[in-house]
Amino acid sequence: MMAAxxxxxxxxxxxxxEKNEKLGRKLLLTGKGRCNLTQAEFDNRKLTESxxxxxxxxxxxxxxxxxxxxxxxxxxxxxxxxxxxxARVFPQSNKSTDVLNTLLNCxxxxxxxxxxxxxxxxxxxxxxxxxxVKLNITKIKAKNYIFCTGGKSYPQTxxxxxxxxxxxxIGHHIAKLKPSLTPIKIEELWLKELQGLSLKNVEISLxxxxxxxxxxxxxxxxxxxxxxxxxxxxxxxxxxxxxxEDRENIKLSLDLKPALDFQxxxxxxxxxxxxxxxxxxxxxxxxxxxxxxxPIVIKLSRIDPNKHVNLISRTxxxxxxxxxxxxxxxxxxxxxxxxxxxxxxxxxxxxxDPKTMRSKIIKNLYFAGxxxxxxxxxxxxxxxxxxxxxxxxxxxxxxxx
Numbered sequence: 001m002m003a004a005x006x007x008x009x010x011x012x013x014x015x016x017x018e019k020n021e022k023l024g025r026k027l028l029l030t031g032k033g034r035c036n037l038t039q040a041e042f043d044n045r046k047l048t049e050s051x052x053x054x055x056x057x058x059x060x061x062x063x064x065x066x067x068x069x070x071x072x073x074x075x076x077x078x079x080x081x082x083x084x085x086x087a088r089v090f091p092q093s094n095k096s097t098d099v100l101n102t103l104l105n106c107x108x109x110x111x112x113x114x115x116x117x118x119x120x121x122x123x124x125x126x127x128x129x130x131x132x133v134k135l136n137i138t139k140i141k142a143k144n145y146i147f148c149t150g151g152k153s154y155p156q157t158x159x160x161x162x163x164x165x166x167x168x169x170i171g172h173h174i175a176k177l178k179p180s181l182t183p184i185k186i187e188e189l190w191l192k193e194l195q196g197l198s199l200k201n202v203e204i205s206l207x208x209x210x211x212x213x214x215x216x217x218x219x220x221x222x223x224x225x226x227x228x229x230x231x232x233x234x235x236x237x238x239x240x241x242x243x244x245e246d247r248e249n250i251k252l253s254l255d256l257k258p259a260l261d262f263q264x265x266x267x268x269x270x271x272x273x274x275x276x277x278x279x280x281x282x283x284x285x286x287x288x289x290x291x292x293x294x295p296i297v298i299k300l301s302r303i304d305p306n307k308h309v310n311l312i313s314r315t316x317x318x319x320x321x322x323x324x325x326x327x328x329x330x331x332x333x334x335x336x337x338x339x340x341x342x343x344x345x346x347x348x349x350x351x352x353d354p355k356t357m358r359s360k361i362i363k364n365l366y367f368a369g370x371x372x373x374x375x376x377x378x379x380x381x382x383x384x385x386x387x388x389x390x391x392x393x394x395x396x397x398x399x400x401x
Contacts, residue, residue: 001103002387003146003368006394008110012401014394015140016107017133018116019158023107024100026150026157030383031088035096038070038387039380040087047384051376057349058374058388061357065391067384077102088379115140123166129364130170144364144397146357148390151343151370152177163371164346171361173348175373178240179340181233181382184252185332186226190296194222197292203258204231206238207251207328214238217258225335227252234377237344240334254327256289266321273309273317284309288324297323342382346373357393358400366393 001023004016016023030036041047044062048055071081071089079102080092091098107114115135122134132141147167150159164174198221205215220229235252242250257265269288276284282305285294298305301320303312337343347367351360359365368389376382 001107002390003148003366003394003397004112005103005106005110006391007146007398008107008112008394010395010398012144012394012398014110014112015142016112016114017118017120017135017140018114019119021117023104023114023116026154026159027100027103028096029154029157030096031090033096034090034094035099036088036090036378036380036383037074037081037099038067038089038384040067040071040083040089042067047381050381051374051385054349054374055376057352057354057372058385060355061388061392064395065388069391070384070387073387074099074102077106086379120162120166123170125170125362128362130362143401144366146366146368146393146397147371148368148386148393149371151346152337153179153182153340153343153370155337159343159370161343167347172351172359175345175348177343177345178237179334179337180237180240180344180375181341181378182236182240182337182339183223183228183335184226184232184236184239185335186252187330187332190299191222191226191329192224193296194292195224197222197290198229199256199290201259202231203255204235205253205255206235206242207253208242208246209249210251212253213242220254226332227329230378233341236334236340237375239331240344243331243333250331252329252331254329256293256324256327262321262325265324266318269317269321273312277310279309281305281307281309281312300327341378342375343370344373344375346371349373355392356396356400357389358396366397368393 004014008014044059044066048059051058075081079098081089082092083089119136120133121136123130124132124134130145132139147163149163152159152161161177168174198219200219202220203215203217204220205212214235216231216235218231220227220232260268272287273284281303282298289297301323303316303320349372352367353360357366357368369386374385
């Protein structure tokens with residue numbers, strides 16, 4: 001949609017081909033239906049660092065359409081925005097439908113022709129150029145083409161990855177496709193007893209051979225299959241890469257009290273034990289943990305739940321402290337593309353001009369969005385890729401007619 005708006009504003013006659021009956025199906029799902037449409041990081045260099053090693057590809061395009069330009073675009077088109085905790089930008093209405101309607105209004109204003117329920121059957125090419133797109137309902141010929149077909153995540157919205165097959169046939173290389181920003185499956189059965197429990201201000205870390213390699217602080221939630229929530233989604237890409245390298249020696253560590261070091265937490269537990277001096281261990285953890293988690297922590301601590309707290313030894317207490325700082329979980333795998341917010345991998349960035357989004361292999365082909373080998377964490381980063389690359393691809397596809 002952004003590519004079509006940008007191209008039409010630059011003077012091109014544009015046809016937008018959509019597989020679904022309506023546009024923006026995946027957009028409506030973002031931010032739990034609220035649409036976290038960008039991340040309020042106005043330093044382009046810092047922003048690109050958030051995308052990892054491929055982030056520098058985005059730098060020149062951000063100079064043409066930045067986070068500030070994104071916010072300005074939506075506000076000038078009548079959508080009021082707000083910035084929440086973690087610099088996440090949302091529509092003031094908290095409705096993703098309002099973001100979609102803003103884009104639809106722009107498309108209509110620019111007289112972009114929309115062809116819906118149109119499934120691409122075949123991409124026709126000759127002498128390094130695309131010559132046409134065969135659809136289920138018609139055939140379309142154009143001077144320039146922009147592929148914005150997404151990755152493989154949420155295939156029920158239409159993005160099943162079929163475009164990667166077309167591209168390989170016409171000479172492009174595709175970096176391995178993996179689910180990213182996805183929930184994580186855990187082997188331990190005790191997690192099922194915590195289903196639905198949400199934890200705030202905790203830290204989850206990736207352990208390789210017992211050594212911490214990275215961590216995330218914030219909110220998570222337990223599910224019947226394992227764990228989810230913002231910090232879990234953010235670390236899932238690294239977990240997936242680690243599993244590919246060495247599945248046997250990968251674990252996750254949950255720190256339930258990351259704001260307290262071992263000694264401070266031990267002193268806190270001692271105060272609680274003094275407060276509940278005459279109570280049983282199972283009744284002495286109410287100030288320390290959510291109610292639903294207490295039976296699990298007791299089980300994992302291996303301390304007799306019916307032991308009076310004044311009889312708990314120093315070794316047992318310190319063992320409890322260690323547990324609260326390091327609840328280990330065995331990773332069974334990632335939940336997969338059906339539940340992944342974005343796809344990691346895609347069109348090899350070496351084959352795309354970062355200034356124009358133009359293919360270096362097919363001269364009248366441009367790319368935008370998740371189809372590229374470029375993905376970031378939660379918090380509006382991935383939609384910013386869509387706005388930036390869409391704007392730049394549309395502008396250059398129009399100017400190079």
